[in-house]
Amino acid sequence: MMCKVLIFSCISAVMLMTATYGATLSPEKVRLLRALISDLKFLEKSKHKIHLDLYTPNEKQECSWQTLQCYLTEMGTLENEIEDEDVDNLRNIKKNLQGLMDLIPLGAGCKICEANEKKKFPAFHQELSNFLISMLK
Numbered sequence: 489m490m491c492k493v494l495i496f497s498c499i500s501a502v503m504l505m506t507a508t509y510g511a512t513l514s515p516e517k518v519r520l521l522r523a524l525i526s527d528l529k530f531l532e533k534s535k536h537k538i539h540l541d542l543y544t545p546n547e548k549q550e551c552s553w554q555t556l557q558c559y560l561t562e563m564g565t566l567e568n569e570i571e572d573e574d575v576d577n578l579r580n581i582k583k584n585l586q587g588l589m590d591l592i593p594l595g596a597g598c599k600i601c602e603a604n605e606k607k608k609f610p611a612f613h614q615e616l617s618n619f620l621i622s623m624l625k
Contacts, residue, residue, distance in 0.1 A: 513624070520588045521624045523580065528617050530577040531570075538569050538609040543601045546615065551598035552623065553589055558601035559616050560585040566609075 513521075542562040545555040563582050570578055607615070 514591065517588065517591050518624065520584045520591070521620055524584045524588070524620050525617065525624070527577045527581045527584070528613065528620070531574055531581070531613065534570060534574055535610040535613050537571070538566065540565065540569055540609055541606040542566075542609060542612040543604045544607040544612045544615050545601065545604045545619075547598060549623070551595040553592045553594045554598040554601070555619060556585055556589045556592065558604060559619075560589070561601055562612065 542565060543558055544562075545551075545558045547555045560582060563578060563585065566578060567575075
């Protein structure tokens, strides 16, 4: 019995340390995050031409999967609004968001996309950029 308590305590301590200090990022995650941040910079020049209200998550790291899913869904909404020169960047963003989601576990107790506040594209763009940068740290 004492052995089980000790093992459980050790596992709990490791989980707490990982949550506090963050797990190390895999090279694939780092590559995807950097590619996403880079592609978002290309879309920045269009942010005053797009006049959509988009659901903009503001979740913490434990809801990363749902946050990325929401951003991915809203990127689909942008397809009809962007100019031709930005289509390739948008496709890369969508592909890399999906790839990143494949590397992240589904969180529990996170709200659905439609429960988030709608914001104009410049704020949406900034929030997504900030979220990706925070994931890189």
